Amino acid sequence: MWSTAREIAEGDLVIVWMTRDLVQPLAISSGKELNTRFGVYRHAELIGVPYGSKIGSRNGKGFIHLLRPTPELWTLALPHRTQILYLADIAFITSWLDIKPGSHVIEAGTGSGSFSHSTARTVGPTGHLWSYEFHEARANKAREEFSSHGMDEIVTLTHRNVCKEGFTVVDTVDSVFLDLPAPWDAVEHAKKALRKDRATRICCFSPCMEQVQRTIIALNDAGFTEITMYETLIRPHQVDVTPPLPTVSTIGNQLKEMEARREAKRLRQIANSRSRGDKRKREETEDSAEDQSAEKRHADEVDGSGKRVRTEVSVTQELDATLTEQPTTARRANAVTTTSDAGAGPGTDGQNLTAHVVKEETPESGLPPSKPSVSKAFPEVRGHTSYLTFAILLPASAIAEASTNMESPTTEPTPEAEVTPATS
Amino acid sequence: MDAGEGSSKNATEPVRTIQSGDTILLRIPSGDVRTLKLEKGGTINLGKFGSFYSNELIGQPFGLTYDISDKKLEVIPPRTFQEVEETDATNELIVDGQVQPLSLEEIEALKKSGVPASEIIQRQIDQHKNFQLKTEYSKEKYKKRKEAKYSKSFSTIKPTLFNVCDYWFKKDQSRLRDIRPDTLSQILNMANIRPGGRYLAVDDASGIVVAGLLERLGGQGRLITICDVESPPAYPVLTQMNFSKEVISIMSSLNWATADEEYTPVLTMADANADTPKSESQRSRVNKRKSMASALTQTREELFAGEFDGLIVASQYDPFSILEKLMPYLAGSASIVVHSPYVQIVSDLQAKLRDIPTYLAPAISEAWLRQYQILPGRTHPLMNASGSGGFILHTIKVYDDPSASSVNTHRRAKKARSEQLVSRLSSTAPEQTPGQREPAIDIAAQSAAIQMEVDPSNTPS
Numbered sequence: 017m018w019s020t021a022r023e024i025a026e027g028d029l030v031i032v033w034m035t036r037d038l039v040q041p042l043a044i045s046s047g048k049e050l051n052t053r054f055g056v057y058r059h060a061e062l063i064g065v066p067y068g069s070k071i072g073s074r075n076g077k078g079f080i081h082l083l084r085p086t087p088e089l090w091t092l093a094l095p096h097r098t099q100i101l102y103l104a105d106i107a108f109i110t111s112w113l114d115i116k117p118g119s120h121v122i123e124a125g126t127g128s129g130s131f132s133h134s135t136a137r138t139v140g141p142t143g144h145l146w147s148y149e150f151h152e153a154r155a156n157k158a159r160e161e162f163s164s165h166g167m168d169e170i171v172t173l174t175h176r177n178v179c180k181e182g183f184t185v186v187d188t189v190d191s192v193f194l195d196l197p198a199p200w201d202a203v204e205h206a207k208k209a210l211r212k213d214r215a216t217r218i219c220c221f222s223p224c225m226e227q228v229q230r231t232i233i234a235l236n237d238a239g240f241t242e243i244t245m246y247e248t249l250i251r252p253h254q255v256d257v258t259p260p261l262p263t264v265s266t267i268g269n270q271l272k273e274m275e276a277r278r279e280a281k282r283l284r285q286i287a288n289s290r291s292r293g294d295k296r297k298r299e300e301t302e303d304s305a306e307d308q309s310a311e312k313r314h315a316d317e318v319d320g321s322g323k324r325v326r327t328e329v330s331v332t333q334e335l336d337a338t339l340t341e342q343p344t345t346a347r348r349a350n351a352v353t354t355t356s357d358a359g360a361g362p363g364t365d366g367q368n369l370t371a372h373v374v375k376e377e378t379p380e381s382g383l384p385p386s387k388p389s390v391s392k393a394f395p396e397v398r399g400h401t402s403y404l405t406f407a408i409l410l411p412a413s414a415i416a417e418a419s420t421n422m423e424s425p426t427t428e429p430t431p432e433a434e435v436t437p438a439t440s
Numbered sequence: 441m442d443a444g445e446g447s448s449k450n451a452t453e454p455v456r457t458i459q460s461g462d463t464i465l466l467r468i469p470s471g472d473v474r475t476l477k478l479e480k481g482g483t484i485n486l487g488k489f490g491s492f493y494s495n496e497l498i499g500q501p502f503g504l505t506y507d508i509s510d511k512k513l514e515v516i517p518p519r520t521f522q523e524v525e526e527t528d529a530t531n532e533l534i535v536d537g538q539v540q541p542l543s544l545e546e547i548e549a550l551k552k553s554g555v556p557a558s559e560i561i562q563r564q565i566d567q568h569k570n571f572q573l574k575t576e577y578s579k580e581k582y583k584k585r586k587e588a589k590y591s592k593s594f595s596t597i598k599p600t601l602f603n604v605c606d607y608w609f610k611k612d613q614s615r616l617r618d619i620r621p622d623t624l625s626q627i628l629n630m631a632n633i634r635p636g637g638r639y640l641a642v643d644d645a646s647g648i649v650v651a652g653l654l655e656r657l658g659g660q661g662r663l664i665t666i667c668d669v670e671s672p673p674a675y676p677v678l679t680q681m682n683f684s685k686e687v688i689s690i691m692s693s694l695n696w697a698t699a700d701e702e703y704t705p706v707l708t709m710a711d712a713n714a715d716t717p718k719s720e721s722q723r724s725r726v727n728k729r730k731s732m733a734s735a736l737t738q739t740r741e742e743l744f745a746g747e748f749d750g751l752i753v754a755s756q757y758d759p760f761s762i763l764e765k766l767m768p769y770l771a772g773s774a775s776i777v778v779h780s781p782y783v784q785i786v787s788d789l790q791a792k793l794r795d796i797p798t799y800l801a802p803a804i805s806e807a808w809l810r811q812y813q814i815l816p817g818r819t820h821p822l823m824n825a826s827g828s829g830g831f832i833l834h835t836i837k838v839y840d841d842p843s844a845s846s847v848n849t850h851r852r853a854k855k856a857r858s859e860q861l862v863s864r865l866s867s868t869a870p871e872q873t874p875g876q877r878e879p880a881i882d883i884a885a886q887s888a889a890i891q892m893e894v895d896p897s898n899t900p901s
């Protein structure tokens with residue numbers, strides 16, 4: 017398919033990785049320029065550079081990574097003409113359909129070619145993929161793409177409506193993959209295309225349960241067996257580096273200190289009011305001012321003995337801050353992860369931020385700062401793609417033999433059925 | 441590529457049928473899967489389900505269902521589901537706990553007298569007083585249960601990667617280090633395994649990763665595995681895959697000593713094979729040693745020459761130590777996939793790798809899978825599901841260029857300037873010392889900067 021050379025050459029397709037969310041294909045053509053918000057690059061400068069290189073832009077504003085295309089990167093970078101399949105579904109379907117080097121596979125419709133590239137890679141030069149698309153412009157675009165990606169030998173693309181006209185091959189393929197709105201209309205056609213000398217497999221990919229129900233009836237009617245269905249997803253996890261969690265005894269001690277100080281203040285106030293005697297009425301109006309000065313005094317005392325505790329007011333603030341520290345930390349740590357996740361490309365500041373977060377949150381206990389990493393699923397993930405309905409079509413000989421056996425349901429096996437299938 | 445009508449291509453390899461010497465998987469009537477080695481001329485005993493001549497299976501395609509009768513096999517039709525019609529009957533009149541009318545002895549006697557399973561079931565149904573009262577659904581369920589119990593039918597399972605992985609996973613997932621069929625499929629795709637590629641693998645998961653690699657290489661390309669034992673490791677999963685010699689021949693194995701460039705394995709030392717042979721047997725021993733030594737040297741040289749297309753790790757050892765060791769042998773843009781049953785292992789690894797610029801965007805994911813029972817009117821997710829298929833870290837090897845500065849450097853400079861401004865404006869801005877919480881204003885400035893990096897529309901170009 018794509019270049020396997022160590023270095024990038026004229027005409028190569030490379031994948032330009034800017035951030036995880038910004039991955040784009042680039043056909044190298046000296047004379048052209050790549051203009052991104054991560055800098056400007058002359059194609060000519062990229063020729064001869066090893067795949068996997070980080071390249072700084074000429075104006076010093078940012079950099080990009082030049083990657084060797086893989087079907088997985090292509091899925092992230094391809095121009096969308098339709099909805100496409102992603103890694104989790106593609107991988108699972110490939111596995112269940114037993115697609116491997118040498119396999120003969122049908123897919124319909126081609127769509128944006130996400131599944132096609134992965135399948136072409138897996139079946140390799142000894143296998144073959146027949147791909148069908150009834151939307152002419154999409155078919156042409158996909159054909160162009162396959163050709164420029166060196167897939168001519170592996171893929172045959174046909175522009176046709178497979179629900180109406182069926183497939184172009186008979187008794188040929190090991191598996192069929194249908195990603196169409198009405199797969200049930202293509203099931204009988206698929207049966208014709210599947211080879212009859214071995215067990216073959218089919219997968220229908222539909223987002224709605226109602227579609228699945230129609231599909232399974234069609235599959236059952238056509239003689240497919242072992243009908244089953246799966247849903248599969250990839251749950252991405254984010255990793256945060258957090259400081260060790262503060263213990264509740266720290267909080268408890270702070271609360272105890274607060275309580276002690278409040279009690280001391282109360283006792284002082286009682287003493288004061290006693291000494292004031294009959295002036296009390298007048299004093300009352302000045303109470304708040306008095307309070308403040310008492311606090312000042314207290315603050316001075318404490319400041320002399322311990323530097324963490326300043327005034328009662330500030331202690332309360334500090335406590336509040338302690339109580340809210342966890343969410344704050346989490347928020348900051350999240351920010352750190354997000355950055356490094358999106359990055360490793362330009363814009364990565366993860367290292368600095370991580371170091372910073374850890375440093376600032378280091379407890380004053382004198383323990384060496386540890387850096388536990390924690391992980392959790394991303395807050396928003398894909399929840400559904402489609403239902404994957406699978407089924408098997410047994411070899412024709414076996415079905416024929418079995419039905420003979422059923423017609424004479426005695427314990428005596430029919431002679432020709434004894435050792436090998438009647439036809440093979 | 442044909443522009444129009446593609447024609448049938450029939451030049452494919454012949455059908456792979458069941459052969460003597462194959463290790464096959466059988467689904468027995470209870471639903472369990474058994475594995476056994478098929479030898480010509482033997483008898484296969486399925487315990488209470490009966491026994492049959494092994495020759496009956498030789499030459500058969502995989503995936504058929506058989507009834508055993510008189511030690512011979514009879515292909516029976518695959519189960520299709522009948523459309524189940526709703527009736528007026530409900531379960532409301534069923535007396536709970538009512539025993540089945542046929543006693544065990546009666547059933548045994550019927551079985552001994554050769555009455556087919558289907559008939560035993562029918563008789564039971566006939567005598568089941570409640571049967572007509574049941575809904576069609578319950579009846580179907582009841583029939584299924586009985587069928588499973590008394591029928592002697594079993595099926596051969598095609599040894600696809602999926603099925604073999606599934607078999608091992610269900611038997612003992614810890615031996616696969618929790619690699620489930622879906623996880624395995626993701627690993628192989630993420631690592632971009634293609635025929636003709638050259639890969640490194642560390643497989644302490646009974647060989648499930650190696651099985652996947654060999655299957656997807658299809659005898660083309662190269663696989664070097666690194667193991668923790670002296671001689672080439674036994675990858676037991678390969679047994680059920682029934683690979684041909686050609687498929688396996690592209691694999692060589694080193695261990696953590698012989699994969700060490702600094703180390704000279706005794707076998708490859710020049711004088712180790714120097715003695716002149718005195719007898720024929722000694723000569724052949726020496727020759728064997730020599731060829732082993734040269735194979736080892738060759739594999740080592742191949743590894744050290746590097747430029748491998750990918751690395752897959754499913755190991756009990758510290759993954760970071762493995763990556764440090766093997767990273768030099770990977771080509772630029774090579775995929776690296778590390779699997780672990782534990783999220784902590786891969787998240788710690790991710791935290792380390794993201795500070796090293798030669799690992800591009802290390803990311804962690806978990807595979808999620810849900811299977812459904814498919815029957816008309818009774819489609820629902822299976823009640824029991826696997827809890828975890830483990831966790832995957834994926835990253836790509838890149839060549840760092842420390843002189844290339846990120847857009848962010850500019851932003852950082854800008855940010856620093858704006859922060860200075862903020863400090864000047866804010867009279868209370870304290871000098872920051874380690875251990876001190878930073879003022880709120882600074883946090884806001886940071887998250888603003890982060891926002892900028894994440895949101896593409898917001899970036900200066």
Ligand SMILES: C[S@@+](CC[C@H](N)C(=O)[O-])C[C@H]1O[C@@H](n2cnc3c(N)ncnc32)[C@H](O)[C@@H]1O
Binds near residue numbers: 126128178
């Ligand atoms: C969701 S897209 C397929 C996406 C593709 N699997 C991928 O991964 O990129 C479905 C495609 O099927 C095509 N299609 C729908 N019905 C069809 C039919 N009856 N025959 C051929 N193509 C059909 C549509 O034009 C559309 O491009």
